[in-house]
Amino acid sequence: MSSVDVPVGDVSGEGPVSPVVTRFPSGQAGIEEFGQLVLRHRLACKLTQEELSEQSGLSTRAISDIERGRARRPQRRSLEALADALRLRDLARAEFLAAGRNRQARDTAPPADGTGEAVGSLCALPPDTDTLTGRDPQLVRIEELARAAADGKAAVPIVVVISGPAGIGKSALANHVAYRLADQFPDGQLFIDLRAMDTSVLTAAEALARLLYSLGVAPGDMPAQESERASLYRSLLRGRRVLIVLDNVADEAQVRPLLPAEPRCLILLTSRYTLPGLGTPHRVGLELLSPDDARTLLRDSLGADRVDAEPQAADRLITLCGRLPLALRIVANRLLTRAHWSLAQFAERLSDERQRLELLQAGDLAVESALHLSYRQLGPEAVVFRRLALAAGGDFDRRLAATLADISEIAAEDQLEDLVDAHLLEPAGRHGRYRFHDLVRLFAARRLDEDDTVRSRVAAHRRMVRSLLHTAVLAGSFYERDPDRARRLRTRPADVRTVPIADRQQAQNWLETELPHWLPALREAARLGLHDEVIEVGGAMHWYSDVHAGLSVWIEVFGLAAAAARASGRRHDEAVQLNFLGWAHGVVDGGWSECVRTHEQALTLAREIGDRREESWALSALSYQCAPRDPERSERRAREAVEISAGLEDSHNHFLIEANLAAVLCMTGKFAEAAELHGRLAAMLAEAERVEGAGGTASSLRGVVARWLAQDLEGMGRHAEAVMAVRTAVELFAVTGNRLAQALSRTLEADLLRTLGDQAGAGACLQEAVELFSAMKRFERVADVLLRAAELSVAGDDRAAAQTYVDRAREVLVRLDPEPAGRLSARISTLVQQPPFEMEHRSSMP
Structure with missing residues (x-):
């Protein structure tokens, strides 16, 4: 049975007809x-x-x-x-x-090459694409559905919804499928663009008229009512195997009348919306290309030679295009017309976010234009969409959206879901979180600049900054070790939207999840001169930072707070924040000289203003930092700090200063005195922990004291007792979530077990320490522990294991600054000169 194409003219008198093609028996x-x-x-x-x-x-x-x-x-x-x-x-x-x-x-109809088909029909399918990359799983799935329809195995017509964001390749996929499946649907193919993104969307009645005309219904015989046209349309398709492509669908109401009743028909719908109102289970959501598929598309479109000649630049282009097919095709088209441009040169231009959207345009192809078509279809959610460009983090929740748009959280969630349905946002993987594609974020920022007034932008931005910082202070209060101060922080009046936080676990979750938002908000507050808010955050983060010392942000946080206090003339707060900043320099980057210098500044300032509390803190910190270099002066300063704190009627502060004295005594070799003091402090904390409950401030402090007690006992030669003490510390740090302290404690435990002859136990502790340090990206610590493991293997004559650890340590060294890298390299050089490395070296000589 042969077939012919039937040309279709304009049946509405409103201009050119969308492409429609039909094939029927001839x-x-x-x-x-x-x-x-x-x-x-x-x-x-x-x-x-x-x-x-x-x-x-x-x-x-x-x-x-x-x-x-x-x-x-x-x-x-x-x-x-x-x-x-x-x-x-x-x-x-x-x-x-x-x-x-x-x-x-x-x-x-005119014959064509003896086949009985018309050629050159004005209503043919759009040309097939020659590079449909990365869609094999979707093709296989649709082809399986097509076989079920064509073979009469389906009870109802199979409707496939192909959805995805602008530029993802929905129409290209549907059109390609139509060409591939033509033989399975010999009774015809229909293709029509429903113009969802146009200013005048094609109505169902208009679409039916064009489809019916393609099926042979003359204009004079066209039913007037939409329902009558739909009935005739279904009647004409009854008993036929037809593939129907309904491209660019606006909504469910537009497309329902266009769905036939014949189960041997296959209907492919493409839309930027998910069309949840259609009951079909057959949905194909197109996602971004994988990096490998994106590279393949670039090679196919631009030429393998050019792409393979600049692999790093090609990868950079793929990243800047966000693996969006439309953007990659535009890049390829632009580079094809500029053979003298290198890929690296174009990547350098694209790296400027201010001009990226302008550069992603080639002729009538433009990423910004494609996104604008979706944007102009939005209703109230347009405000949320563009103001979310103010959010600094990679993903966000409904609370942040509500704050920016100044609406309720329920309304914000509904609008976020509408934006997901329109493929202008995507779920971020965690429940209730959303994110932009990078190019969509740039587009949203442009719409914000052009569609919002300066006043509304500034107001939204300030609302977001103040809300994030106020919530950060609330969350930090759950780590505060002074109960009275914690209570004041939680009950202070709020004139901004604040996330409700009920306990320490919720506080930790919020601070970790929203760090990419509240840290930039802190920077913005400092830039805007919101000194009070910046100082409050610095104060609230003090004890949270002690538990999460592994984060690299504390130098910046306390540095901003100290600068804000200085700028606003709040000298007491400046002394407080300088002490916090000195701690951060000592813990975060190991900057001993900067740590000491900052604490000396705090000490000088505290004495100038008569702030005895901060004076005691500065003295205590300096005694701790200088103990290995100047033991006698350090002990004097530690005892002076204890004496000052004893007269302040602040038992909590005095406890901490005493704990620091005990640490200094341990570091200066007075192990017995240190152990006695640490034991007394541990007993006090155990009692406090029974009252407070596990996982709180008392647990955290008891972990610190237990680790120091282990070092005291080690110094006294009581290694088995030291192991028990350090294991207590590890358990407490695990409960409180202090991964840095947990990793350091495991390293200490490994040293103790090695001394006791338990090589296997020591190795297991070092392996856990490597995993913990790696998770925190503390790479100098990672390399140090790997070399400890290598030394342990050398001691056990296990050359293969030692070599593995050395190789892993060398891989880590490339991540380090020159000074620590050089120091660790020297350790490696010393290590490989020892047996069995040295014996292996001699045996390989001629």
Whole structure:
């Protein structure tokens, strides 16, 4: 059975018709079908051929030839005369006339190369793409559904919704599928662009008119009502295997009347919306290309030689395009027309966010234009969309969106979900979190600049900054070791939206999750001169930072707070923040000289203003930092700090200063005195922990004291007791979430076990320490522990294991600054000169 294409003209008088193509049976089979239709209607009317001839005006022989399939179709006037004589009305009349029109069009269509198909039809499918990359799983799935439909295995028509963001390749996939599956749907193909993104969306009635005209219904025979057109459309497709592509769908109401009832039809819908109102289970969501597929697309579009010649620049282009097919094609097109440009040169230009969208344009292809089509369809959610460009973090939740748009959280969540349905946002992987594609974020920022007033932008930005900082202070209060201060922080009045936080676990979750937001907000507050807010955050983060010392942000946090206190003339707060900053320099980056210098500044300032509390803190910190270098002076300063704190009527502060004295005593070799003091402090903390509960301030402090006690006992040669003490510390740090202290404690435990001859136990502790330090990206610590493991293996004559650890340490060294890298390299050089490395070296010599 051969087929022909039926050209379609403009049936609405409103301009060019969307591309529509249909293929139906041609040749003798089609003539016989129409003849049988005439015969059925004549018999239903109980008319003889002579009576039908008399009533219609056609000759008896003509009617006989038509019914026997031996004549061409009658002309339009003859068709209408037959319909009148057969007393056909409404849908039956329209079907009859359409059958005649189909046959007339096919009988007069020009042949093409002897195939019986018309060529060059104005209504053909758009050209197939020659590079459809990374969509093999989707093709396989749709082809399986197509076989079920074409083979008559489906009970209802199979409707496949292909959805995804602008530029992802939805239309290209549907069109490619239509070409691939043409043989499975020999009764025809229909393609129509429903213009969802145009200013005038094609209505269902208009779309039906164009589809019906493609099926042979003449304009004069077109039913007036949408429902009648839909009935005729379904009737004409009954019993046929047709593939229908409904491209660029606006919504469910537009497309429902266009869905046939014939189960042997396959319908492919493409839309930027998910169309949840359609009940079909067959949904194909297109996602960004994988890095490998993106590279393949770039090679296919630009040329393998150019891409392979600059692999790093190609990867950079792929990243800057966000692996979006449209953006990658535009890049390839631009580079094809500029053979003198290198990929690196274009990547350098694209790296400037201010001009990236302008550069991602080639002729009528433009990422910004594609996104703008989606944006202009938005309602109230447009405000949320563009103001979210103010959010600094990679993902966000409904609370942040509500704050920026100044709406309720419920309304914000509904609008965020609408934006997800429109593929302008995407779920971020965690429940209730959302994120932008990088190019969509740039577009949102541009819309913010152009569509919001300066006043509304500034107000939204300030609301977000103050809300984040106020919540950070609230969260930090759950780590505060002074109960009275914690209570004040939690009950202070708030004139901004604050996230409700009920306990320490919620506080930790919020501070960790929202760090990419509250830290930039702190920077912005400092830039805007919101000194009070910056100082409050610095104060609230003090004890949280002690538990999460592994984070690298504390130098910046306390540095900003100290600068804010200085700028606002709050000298007491400046002394406080300088002490915090000195601690951060000592713990975060190991900057001993900067740590001491900062504490000396705090000490000088505290003495100038008569702040005895901060004086005691500065003295205590300096004694700790200088103990290995100047033991006698350090001990004097530590005891002076204890003496000052004893007179301040602040038992909590005094406890901490005493704990620091005990640490200094341990570091200066007075292990017995240190152990006695640490033991007394541990007993006090155990009692406090029973009252407070596990996981709180008392647990955290007891972990610190237990680790120091282990060092005291080690110094006294009581290694087995030291192991028990350090294991207590590890358990407490695990409960409180202090990974840095946990890793350091495991390293100490490994040293103790090695001394006791437990090589396997020591190795297990070092492995856990490596994992913990790696998770915190503390790479100098990682390399140190790996070399400890290598030394342990050397001691056990395990050359293979030692070599593995040395190789891993060398891989880590490239991440370090020159000074620590050089120091660790020297350790490696010393290590490899020892047996069994040295023996292996000698055995390999000639």
